[in-house]
Amino acid sequence: MEKLETMPKTAKGSGIKILIGTGIAFIITLICLLAISIILTYTNVSENIITVSVIIISALSIFIGSIISAVNINKNGILNGSIVGAIYMITIYLLSSILVSGFSLNMQAIIMIAISILAGMIGGIIGVNFHK
Numbered sequence: 001m002e003k004l005e006t007m008p009k010t011a012k013g014s015g016i017k018i019l020i021g022t023g024i025a026f027i028i029t030l031i032c033l034l035a036i037s038i039i040l041t042y043t044n045v046s047e048n049i050i051t052v053s054v055i056i057i058s059a060l061s062i063f064i065g066s067i068i069s070a071v072n073i074n075k076n077g078i079l080n081g082s083i084v085g086a087i088y089m090i091t092i093y094l095l096s097s098i099l100v101s102g103f104s105l106n107m108q109a110i111i112m113i114a115i116s117i118l119a120g121m122i123g124g125i126i127g128v129n130f131h132k
Contacts, residue, residue, distance in 0.1 A: 014073050014080065021069025021084045022091075028061040051108070059115050062088050063123040070127025081124020085117040 036053050039045055065088070066081035073080050089112070097103045 017069045017072045018080055018083050018087070020072070021065040021067075021080075022087045023065075024068055025061040025065030025084065025088050026091075028064055029057055032057040032061070055112055055115060058088070058092075058112065059119040062116050063119040066120040066123025067127035067130065070124040071130045074128060077124035077126070077128030078121045079124070081120035081122065081127070082117050083120070084124070085120025088120075089113050089116045 033054070036050075036057070040047060040050070062085045066077075066084045069084055070077040070080050093105070093109070093113075
């Protein structure tokens with residue numbers, strides 16, 4: 001008896017490529033945050049740059065991850081890019097709520113979510129049009 005699949009192969013492939021793009025975004029984020037922490041540790045750079053650095057690094061990481069996933073999917077760049085941004089942020093906020101006592105969503109978090117999804121959308125648009 002044939003095995004029935006619940007999702008078309010293209011949807012499964014797109015989902016995997018979105019997860020790969022999100023994973024790449026996390027790897028880029030970790031590398032950049034490590035670099036920022038080394039800079040803060042061994043220089044006289046002010047710790048006031050931490051918040052802005054985290055937002056910029058997250059946005060750029062999502063942007064790059066969305067480009068990579070959209071190039072590989074080659075359609076629906078806005079949707080796929082925004083999904084990369086959303087998965088990234090949901091993961092960050094789930095981990096934060098588990099690991100940080102007293103964690104709550106504030107205006108800074110809402111701005112970061114919006115910037116992340118927007119960066120994903122822009123990256124998705126660029127990624128889809130990369131070959132053209």
